[in-house]
Amino acid sequence: MLLSVIILAYKVPYHVLLCVQSVERSIASIDAEIIVVDNNSQDETEELITTNFERVIFQQNNENLGFAKAYNQAVHTAKGKYVCILNPDTVLSENCFKTLIPFAEKQPDFGALGPRLIDGTGHYLPESKRNVPDFKVAFKKMTGDTSRYYANQLAQDEIGEVPVLVGAFMLVKKQAYLKIKGFDERFFMYGEDIDLSYRLTQNGFKNYYFGQVSVIHFKGESTVKDRKYNLRFYGAMQLFQQKHFSQGFFIDKALDLSLKCLAFSKSKVASKEEDQKEKTAIFWVYKGNLEQEELKNIPFQINQVINFEKEKELQKFNSKLIFDLNFLKFSEVIDAFQLLKNNKNRFRIRPSNCNFILGSDTSTSRGELLKW
Template identity: 45%
Template sequence: MKLSIIILNYNAAAFLELCIYSVLRATKNIDAEIIVADNNSTDSSLQMLHFVFKDQVKVIAHEENYGFSKGNNLAVAQAKGEYLCILNPDTIVGEEVFKECLSFTQAQPKLGFLGVQLIDGTGKYLPESKRHIPTPKVARQKMLGNDRNYYYNEVGQNDRGKVDVLVGAFMFCKKEVYEDCGGFDERYFMYGEDIDLSYTAILKGYENYYLGDQKVIHFKGESTIKDKVYLERFYGAMGLFYDKYFKQSVLEKNAIDLMIKGMVALKSTPSIEYEVKEFDNLYLVTEDKHLDLPIKMERVKHSEVWDCTFEDATFLWDTKTLTIKEIIDFMTHTKELKHRFLSPKRDFYIGSDSSNSRGEIKYM
């Protein structure tokens, strides 16, 4: 088997459903398997997987929430593919992304991990798609608001090139490279494990690359609500990374620990639930002239959206009749517009208006 796509899920049923639909399209002509490892979700994830994707997806139901690192490692152990892609459930991939990753990887004998350009639910580029190694000095500057040396700006947003650190929402590699690097360090429960694995690959003589011309939607806000628990895990992971790779004096360690505690206290905000919004200017973009949905909206063809002027518009994209690539192209070439993604079954849509806000789900 050529490729195994590993999706670790926790309570993201609706987002996971669209993610799998997009992966099935993108692997249509590839000898591939999809493995969903569920970290003991309490929502309808397992039921959805059984009824919607039975026999199309291999499901591993964990008996507890093992966290990101261990959850993925357990799934990789059962993967049969020569290549792996670690993929978040709150992503939607374009039809060509795996083909392009396979082609690029096969031409790079020293390749460690490969990443792509991640965009949020509005089409905005997510700069964490490519980062420098966060040395203590770089991390301190980042904490203080100076991220100039944190992101890997030497490679352009839409370019291809060698980088240091990739993001765990999409990490592509040879399975033997993943195993040689020891997989994700299971001391990280969530956050920081992608930095650690990227850096481990470099230390072992591999090279990490970024494909800026390949775009993947990442509804980042769905899994990054910045409450106290998130911040403790996020900054705690940074502390673990420094302890593992950078020798520090007692004074330096105490200073970093104090700064981490300060950042948690300063940035903690209560976790809030999202509200499903009603839109005044909602446009259904579809090629299905018979599609009738139980919500008020105007209808427009994909070929027409490029020629019209829309103000304060929200586009509801019919993922059954449009390609993800078509949708992403429009999202990344327009501004100040909102986007929602209709499931192929046409029974719900998802979306997110910010990389810092919770994703939205509306059932119909």
């Protein structure tokens, strides 16, 4: 088998469903499997996945094992030559793996690869490619200087080697993953992707950023960016520093104290989204033939149904655009996110054969889910 796509779910059942739909279309012509691991969400995740996707391998954990341990568990059961570590709040295009895997196959000493990630507003996420956060880089990031933290030596749409990829989407050669013994399970959540990327390069493998393929990463769905998040995030940074770049007992302790103070100083980031329900026009985006009967049970007023093929109709401002995947390709939706990102629009997606929409207007808090 060529590919195993592993999705780790935790309390985001409807995002997982959308993610799996996109993965199924992306592996349509590839010898591949999909594994969904649920970290004891205790919600509708298992029912939604096992009911709607017969071919998906579902693994249920009885406790929240964290990111690293749950993925290690799944990789050992995976059959693919490559494994794709994938977050549940991601959306892939139909040509994603058809483009990335042939590139990976041509690279000597291939370790891992990551695509260009965009958020729910269509904007580029700079963490798609990063440098190794050694002591100096980490210290600068703590003070708000990210000039050396992100791998700005490559442009957003370029392809090339980078030191560090993000765990939201990592295509990894399974042989390389197993050689370095996978994720370090001391990282419960955050930092394990940096550590894995660094250890791959330390063992002679190469990591690549592929800026010609875009993937939506909503962010903030499994974890609200509150004080608990900050403690885990900065604690992971501390663990990485001590593991690979220890400066001695006293400097390590000083860094530890600084990181804890920084974590406690960060309060919960509130969404700044304004309540524009009365002002925002809502447009339903389709392609082909749409029967008005299909929209009769939707619990909000649609101002206009617009055709995706008529680009001028899509050029809206300060509007909410709902993309219906009963009619559209994932690649079309991803392209539209990027095309319309600067028009102050808000985007929502309706998965195929589903009566809900979802989307996110900020990367720091949970987005909107509306069912009917």
